Amino acid sequence: MALNTIGGKHHVEVAALILISGTIVLIFFVILSGVRDVPPFNRTWFLQVDSSGITGSKRSLTQWTYFFICDAHNQNCGSPVPALPIGYGWQGGNQDVPSSLVGKYFYFLWRFGWVSYLMALFFVSLGWLVAIVSVWTRLGSVISGVLITFAFFWHSIAASLMTTAFVKARDSFLHVGIVAKVGPYAFGFTWGAWVALLLSMIMLYLGLINKTSDNYKKRRNQ
Numbered sequence: 001m002a003l004n005t006i007g008g009k010h011h012v013e014v015a016a017l018i019l020i021s022g023t024i025v026l027i028f029f030v031i032l033s034g035v036r037d038v039p040p041f042n043r044t045w046f047l048q049v050d051s052s053g054i055t056g057s058k059r060s061l062t063q064w065t066y067f068f069i070c071d072a073h074n075q076n077c078g079s080p081v082p083a084l085p086i087g088y089g090w091q092g093g094n095q096d097v098p099s100s101l102v103g104k105y106f107y108f109l110w111r112f113g114w115v116s117y118l119m120a121l122f123f124v125s126l127g128w129l130v131a132i133v134s135v136w137t138r139l140g141s142v143i144s145g146v147l148i149t150f151a152f153f154w155h156s157i158a159a160s161l162m163t164t165a166f167v168k169a170r171d172s173f174l175h176v177g178i179v180a181k182v183g184p185y186a187f188g189f190t191w192g193a194w195v196a197l198l199l200s201m202i203m204l205y206l207g208l209i210n211k212t213s214d215n216y217k218k219r220r221n222q
Helices: 002-009 011-031 105-134 138-175 184-221
Strands: 047-050 061-064 180-182
Touching (some): 011 105, 011 184, 047 138, 105 184, 138 184, 180 184
Antiparallel strands (some): 047 061, 047 180
């Protein structure tokens, strides 16, 4: 009975909590890609390149994940490296690599994107904790709404920089005749989390507006 009452009276907040929980799961799918040989972790990667013709590459097919560089299906991954540069996919020279990939541009582009994922995860986790404890109150809605707004800000940066970095890298490989493609799972999870954050943020503020309106009506009726 109590659960039904909460769900009926606070359906907007309940929906927001579900979306926030889904966001956390999707971000973890991306961050933990390559950690376990089970779906979706072995299917999640940002960029896949036919590296058989690249001097210094240890793999015929190279996949870049959040922490690792791996073979096909995220097998035989190397050591985890925070914000690993694209150039870690090969060693010993850049003669077979697109010239546009040589330099600091992609390094810093992805480094900032990499950090932004963690910032988004930090704020969305805090927002989830606050929401699950006190979203039914006006103060809880305010705090969780602000935290989710910060999470949305950082995740927007992460998604934008990730997309820019790996789409441009793919295009650079394709331009010199090297087969490359971006990962549908990593991109789908990232942008799916972005949509879920946007909707949850809107719902939290709608819940806050409803609470404010209810409090105003109660004061008028007193």
